[in-house]
Amino acid sequence: MILPILKPQFNILPDGARAGGLLPVIIAVMMYMSALSLFAALSLQLGIGTWSRNLDRSFTIQIPADAYDPGTLEDEIAKALKPLLDTTTGVASYEILSTADNKALLETWLGKGNVTDDLPVPALIDVKVSDGSAIDAATLEAALKTFKDARVDGAGTWLSQLRRPALALIANAYFILAVVLIAAVAVVVFGTRAQLAAHRPTIQIVHHMGAEDTVIAKEFQYSFMRLGLIGGAAGTVGALLTLVVLGMTLDGNEDGLLSIMRSTGWAMAAILPLPVLAAILTLITARMTVFHALRQIP
Amino acid sequence: MSTLSANAVTPTLESVGQANRVRFENVGMRYGLGKEVLRNITFQLEPGSFHFLTGPSGAGKTSLLKLLYLAHRPSRGIIEIFGQDAANMARRRLPALRRRIGVVFQDFRLLDHLSALENVALPLRLAGGKDAQIRDHVRELLTWVGLADRMDATPPTLSGGEQQRVAIARAVIGRPDMLIADEPTGNVDPQMSRRLLHLFAELNKIGTTVVIATHETGLLERVSANILHLEDGELVPSPYQGGVA
Numbered sequence: 055m056i057l058p059i060l061k062p063q064f065n066i067l068p069d070g071a072r073a074g075g076l077l078p079v080i081i082a083v084m085m086y087m088s089a090l091s092l093f094a095a096l097s098l099q100l101g102i103g104t105w106s107r108n109l110d111r112s113f114t115i116q117i118p119a120d121a122y123d124p125g126t127l128e129d130e131i132a133k134a135l136k137p138l139l140d141t142t143t144g145v146a147s148y149e150i151l152s153t154a155d156n157k158a159l160l161e162t163w164l165g166k167g168n169v170t171d172d173l174p175v176p177a178l179i180d181v182k183v184s185d186g187s188a189i190d191a192a193t194l195e196a197a198l199k200t201f202k203d204a205r206v207d208g209a210g211t212w213l214s215q216l217r218r219p220a221l222a223l224i225a226n227a228y229f230i231l232a233v234v235l236i237a238a239v240a241v242v243v244f245g246t247r248a249q250l251a252a253h254r255p256t257i258q259i260v261h262h263m264g265a266e267d268t269v270i271a272k273e274f275q276y277s278f279m280r281l282g283l284i285g286g287a288a289g290t291v292g293a294l295l296t297l298v299v300l301g302m303t304l305d306g307n308e309d310g311l312l313s314i315m316r317s318t319g320w321a322m323a324a325i326l327p328l329p330v331l332a333a334i335l336t337l338i339t340a341r342m343t344v345f346h347a348l349r350q351i352p
Numbered sequence: 353m354s355t356l357s358a359n360a361v362t363p364t365l366e367s368v369g370q371a372n373r374v375r376f377e378n379v380g381m382r383y384g385l386g387k388e389v390l391r392n393i394t395f396q397l398e399p400g401s402f403h404f405l406t407g408p409s410g411a412g413k414t415s416l417l418k419l420l421y422l423a424h425r426p427s428r429g430i431i432e433i434f435g436q437d438a439a440n441m442a443r444r445r446l447p448a449l450r451r452r453i454g455v456v457f458q459d460f461r462l463l464d465h466l467s468a469l470e471n472v473a474l475p476l477r478l479a480g481g482k483d484a485q486i487r488d489h490v491r492e493l494l495t496w497v498g499l500a501d502r503m504d505a506t507p508p509t510l511s512g513g514e515q516q517r518v519a520i521a522r523a524v525i526g527r528p529d530m531l532i533a534d535e536p537t538g539n540v541d542p543q544m545s546r547r548l549l550h551l552f553a554e555l556n557k558i559g560t561t562v563v564i565a566t567h568e569t570g571l572l573e574r575v576s577a578n579i580l581h582l583e584d585g586e587l588v589p590s591p592y593q594g595g596v597a
Contacts, residue, residue: 068465259461262423264451265478267444349443352424 066260066273067253077245078285084238085289085332086296088231089325093297095227096321102220106213111183114207115148119174121202124153127177134201139181142194146184150177235335242282242336246274246343261351271344278340279333286332290325297322371435372399372529374420374561379429379439381415388427389415390585397563399529402556404572405565406590407582413565414458414534416582420563421455421532422446434529451479454523454560456533460515462507468494468518469503475526493521497551498544512539520548530561537568549574 115135122130131150139145151159156178160169169175198204250257257270374397381390390412397403407413418424419431422438431439433449441449454475462471469490476486494503497517507515516539523531531552537545553575556562563580564571572579572592581590 065466065470066463255461256463259463260474260478262421262450262455263475263478264447264449264453266447269478352422 066256066265066270067249077241078281078288080241081238081282081285081332081336082288082292084234084241085286085328086292087234087289088238089290089293089328090296091227091231091234092328093293093321093325095224095231096324098220098224098227100320102217102224106217111185113181113183115179115181115198116205116207117177117179117202118205119176122177124177130202131179135179135198135204138197138201142197144183146182148179148181150179238332238335239339242278242339243343246278246340247347249274250344250347257348258351261348267345267348270348271341274344275337275341279337282336283329283333286329289332290328293325294322372559372561373397373432373435374530375430375432376419377430379419379426379431381412381419381424382427388585390419390426393429393587395580395587397530397561399561400556400559401561402553402575402577403561403563403580404575404577405563405580405582406567406572406592411582412585413582415585416580417455417532417534417563417565420530421453422450451475451526452529454526454528454531456516456519456523456531456536458534458538460507460519462515462518462522464507467504467506468499468510468514471507471518472521472525475522479526490521490525493525494518497521497548513541513544516540517544517548520551524551524555527555527558528560530563531555533562533564535566535568536564537566537571545571546574 117127128150139148153175156175157169159178160173160175161167192206195204195206198206260270376393376395379390379393380388381393382388393416405413405416415424419426420433422433426439429439430437434452436445436449438446438449463474466474469487472490472494473486476489491500491503494500497520499514499517499521502510502514505514507518510518516536520533520536523533533552536552537548540548549571552562552564562577566572569592579590579592581588581592
């Protein structure tokens with residue numbers, strides 16, 4: 055329902071002469087791009103946050119292949135490594151990966167059947183960090199140095215390298231959103247000016263008859279707001295359909311950055327109010343444009 | 353608690369007169385950076401007075417009317433409309449002042465997509481009138497100007513004379529404090545011309561200040577009125593009357 059205060063009071067402009075034509079299509083395209091940009095920015099933001107929180111909760115201890123004997127490793131770990139890990143604050147649990155687990159990990163990169171027994175494979179210990187704790191990988195690595203040249207492989211270093219491009223992507227998405235919204239405003243300004251120019255004599259008459267600027271602005275803002283709402287709804291529906299199709303094609307391929315963009319219900323929900331935003335944006339833009347134009351009339 | 357004297361709460365005739373007075377003093381006007389089209393214009397229109405504005409084409413009549421109906425600001429001088437400084441008035445205050453002025457344009461300037469009835473109703477609507485009352489008033493006036501059977505017709509389907517009558521009805525419907533008409537009888541037959549002039553005179557009797565720009569010397573003989581005569585952008589003594597009002 056539209057507030058009566060926004061509706062035109064008089065038929066100053068002829069029916070069918072108000073904003074129309076291709077304008078709703080252009081607004082729909084703008085809102086489609088806005089929706090996708092906003093979704094990309096928000097889902098990356100949400101996804102990176104979740105992802106880094108998950109990765110911060112685990113790290114791996116690597117023991118070089120030539121530094122251990124598989125037959126005695128478990129006993130040695132129990133004697134030397136367990137007391138250290140047990141006394142390290144934040145360590146929730148740890149697990150020595152079996153030879154079979156190690157092979158499976160390598161097969162992802164080298165291909166099935168290519169991991170032979172003579173391949174030097176480091177021993178891996180997967181350490182889980184308890185919720186809300188943080189472990190300093192460098193300090194732990196220094197403490198482990200005496201144990202078979204063990205190395206701590208935390209996610210922090212490469213995660214920070216990943217964060218930078220991810221933040222750049224988010225910033226770009228917001229920038230694109232801002233550019234598209236500015237373009238949408240410019241389109242509405244041009245549209246309003248075209249309408250004002252087409253009906254300038256009529257507007258001058260009512261202006262000189264004592265019509266307030268708000269009365270004249272209402273004749274334009276309402277029709278532009280309707281266009282904004284219609285275009286915004288069409289663009290948002292189009293963007294939602296695109297995201298659903300994209301989500302379906304990503305099913306089963308959840309690795310990498312693209313997986314971040316899946317299952318982001320909040321980002322999806324955030325684009326739903328876009329038609330209302332488009333309506334408000336077009337209304338305010340049309341109103342301001344009319345006010346500005348009327349100030350040019352003595 | 354203090355008491356107020358009767359004089360303090362009741363406006364005197366003199367104060368009402370000043371409040372509705374129109375005064376031009378040393379007014380000059382130019383379009384953009386061009387030369388002045390009006391120079392040293394000084395006159396005063398008392399409330400309820402009747403004036404003709406005469407002068408040859410290009411003398412500045414339309415420019416003077418534009419200043420009167422607040423469509424242009426002067427480049428110098430003082431303009432008081434209904435006692436208010438219209439030359440320097442804030443833009444947002446002008447619409448209320450404009451609604452007290454009725455204007456009949458030479459080219460009528462009706463809204464082509466509206467019926468005659470809706471065109472005439474527009475000033476009342478802009479003033480916030482009630483729909484039912486507006487329609488009754490407008491029908492009555494359109495009937496009076498001989499357009500009873502043309503109320504629903506749009507301007508493009510009306511003759512020149514009919515359009516002129518709609519334009520006049522639109523200007524007078526709100527009983528303005530000042531009526532400005534640019535060649536209001538140019539397109540009507542002599543009988544209708546007399547009828548319209550009678551309408552202006554009736555309005556004038558109830559206190560409306562009337563200013564009619566005209567080339568028709570016949571009109572000047574029919575109504576006893578002051579004459580403002582313009583020659584080359586300046587007010588000069590009228591050749592049709594003893595002097596400038």
